[in-house]
């Protein structure tokens with residue numbers, strides 16, 4: 001089961017610029033540089049459909065990818081200290097507007113870095129998701145970067161955290177593809193009419 005023939009559709013820099021939500025939507029949310037765009041590329045079997053960068057703050061707009069039966073929304077990454085205040089304000093307006101627009105959000109993939117515990121911003125986002133009632137799961141990215149001991153420790157940690165939020169947890173690697181099949185299946189199942 002894979003996701004094929006996706007194409008870039010639109011980039012919104014303000015909430016007024018958001019396209020009409022006429023398809024089920026899968027949202028990718030997380031700290032700047034955590035691997036949102038890399039995850040999208042892996043799921044769509046594309047090397048560089050979504051722009052990836054080793055410097056944080058690459059995605060500054062909500063980028064929409066049409067996957068046929070659904071749409072992927074790549075949110076701008078939060079928590080990057082060097083972003084100027086005016087830009088942070090624009091980001092907040094954009095993301096709040098995005099979640100308040102009554103879109104057909106079927107799943108929020110909340111991405112955390114598996115090498116470390118959630119940041120304060122991650123926790124704020126998780127609390128927001130829990131309160132708002134959007135269906136979400138926690139995906140721990142870059143799992144290829146952990147050795148077996150770290151991996152066991154962080155799996156235990158994030159499984160417990162996810163349970164507290166009433167969400168599923170999965171480990172993901174855009175390098176090895178681990179977790180991609182599980183997530184693809186989940187995306188297909190939540191997009192059933």
Ligand SMILES: Nc1nc2c(ncn2[C@@H]2O[C@H](COP(=O)(O)OP(=O)(O)OP(=O)(O)O)[C@@H](O)[C@H]2O)c(=O)[nH]1
Pocket residue numbers: 030031032033034035036037038039051052053054055056057058059060075076077078141142143144145172173174175
């Ligand atoms: N080893 C490894 N590196 C990864 C993985 N996912 C992302 N990266 C690297 O992490 C960096 C950031 O990845 P992006 O996909 O651009 O991150 P992003 O969350 O979209 O970042 P912003 O657009 O700035 O919010 C890049 O150098 C990627 O190659 C992964 O699963 N494993």
Ligand SMILES: [Mg+2]
Pocket residue numbers: 036037038051052058059074
């Ligand atoms: Mg990005």
